[in-house]
Amino acid sequence: MAVTIIDVAREANVSPSTVSRVIADSPRISEQTKRKVREVMERLAYHPNFQARNLAAKSTKTIGVIMAHSTSLAFQNPFFPEVIRGICTSAHSSHYGIYLSTGGTEEEIYQEVVSMVQGRKVDGIILLYSRMSDRTMNYLKDSGFPFTMVGRPYQYEDEITYIDNDNKKIAHEVVDYLCSLGHEQIAFVGGNLDYVVSSDRLEGYRQALIEAGLSYSDAYFIHDDGFKSKGKSAIHDLMKQEIPPTAIVAHDDLVAYEIIRYLEELSIQVPKDVSIVSFNNHALSAYVKPPLTSVDISIFELGFEATNFLLEMVSNPEAEVKSHFVSTALIERESCRRMK
């Protein structure tokens, strides 16, 4: 059996309570006793048992990280490693651990979250996505359990602490950028509208068009479903219209790459014939041909700040609800050209 607090206590000639206090570095224990106990802990290679400590202290020092279900965005792309890195960095510096959801379906994830909070498996939860109407989020909100979202919640925006990019604004800026280059026919290839990030970007695109005196047209919008199932013909149809777009905004760099390939098959060149901008600025976007103009969304920050917020809530249940938009930057490369 592993060495316990009792073994240490006996060996150090103190009580278990004292050993416990030394572990917690309580100020009520003399330096001398601490030294003695620590020496024994070292010698016996004592390590506190987490389960016992958590049970007694009613805290787990771990946070639950919930991924969107596997068929969705989060998994395919480089977003995930980078948020995780942000989360780990913050968690580690506060001596918290990370428990990852494993469920593949929405229902499995919901069940996992319920058992995490009811079973006190974690002290708080980070939702790595934000969807239109999400049972898991609603449960969390109603439970009063500390949680934080990476992504603006669709409802209850001022009751939930979250971190996000200002997606409406950056989509707006992207359109403005294209306008400033002289584009007037601007299409949008969107993501899954079930996710708030996608609908926000679409909304920003729409507003920008209107404010620029251009009008929004369904003919210039390809949604996620359509693109996934028949991307090639969708792009084909888009470009074969009477007045084809001269610029395309893509929801994500991965989508942009795919579009570029389809355009090539149609002998349409980027940026000569059509410009393209997208979001997320993947590591590869600089290497691809043409190097992609894309909005960097500070993924690391998103994870890092979401964790900081959560940890605040955990340590102070009275903490007020807050939210923060992480800064972004349009990285100009070579996929857009100026219309003369």
Next chain:
Amino acid sequence: MAVTIIDVAREANVSPSTVSRVIADSPRISEQTKRKVREVMERLAYHPNFQARNLAAKSTKTIGVIMAHSTSLAFQNPFFPEVIRGICTSAHSSHYGIYLSTGGTEEEIYQEVVSMVQGRKVDGIILLYSRMSDRTMNYLKDSGFPFTMVGRPYQYEDEITYIDNDNKKIAHEVVDYLCSLGHEQIAFVGGNLDYVVSSDRLEGYRQALIEAGLSYSDAYFIHDDGFKSKGKSAIHDLMKQEIPPTAIVAHDDLVAYEIIRYLEELSIQVPKDVSIVSFNNHALSAYVKPPLTSVDISIFELGFEATNFLLEMVSNPEAEVKSHFVSTALIERESCRRMK
């Protein structure tokens, strides 16, 4: 306070022991009692407390997943989400959870692993990497704690259960492929040789050259360090030799993309002037220009099988050491050409 087993027992007019047995679905409890107790659990929305259960049962039903430290390969690229997906799939179906390492440095990771095993935080551990000489691995091996590696261990190969691709073999095959296209000057841009995956691939490349009657030359090898710090000039030097290579094997698709860009700057075209093959077959490799010929390494399987192996070891400590090479496939696209 949350509802406990005691509340359920009282409400159902049975003893706590009985409730506990119903939770475990013990065959020694009558169906009738089970029904009654379950009805009460449902009604009171009872959820077992993990910490208490784990402490009493001496098992955590969670596995620790240890990532390589952040500055290394694992994080940058799409490998990570995909192994995790494999791990989650296996773990979830066995009702295991996942605890992720958060440490950034080698030392932090080592400390985490020690406290995970000594503190009984997890039932088993998966190491997501394999390095030349790794304190963490040595500790795990000596501790007798169940663990599994994604990657062939450098030492103690027949004492450690692991999953990997047959990296020597696939590198060999890639060279054979290039030879079959008529190439005789084949260069290699490798990964960090501290990782076994990189040294295995280099070794396979070397052997294949020798077996093909070509000779290995340092002038055709660029290692990780050199490529990271001055990739551009390294590629420049490589191609400006008296007899430049007609083909390049790259350690990873991301590296291949970068090489292609440097070649372009030198006005060297792929595959017209030089062919390129790489490993890992990222999602993007089909979209890039030129579409990349790459070896698919079944990342999902790697994670999935590593977890299956681990779970076997956890449930049966007498299980014998095993290892398995997950199958791979050379995906031919358009980055290689036949020499006439």
Next chain:
DNA sequence: CTGAAAGCGCTTACAG
């Protein structure tokens, strides 16, 4: 088939 009791390894009022 079911229950009373001990125990898992800690923490934390309470008392001194």
Next chain:
DNA sequence: CTGAAAGCGCTTACAG
């Protein structure tokens, strides 16, 4: 500054 004792919420021999 330190200790004795109760308790965190379960599981599991042991007994019947």
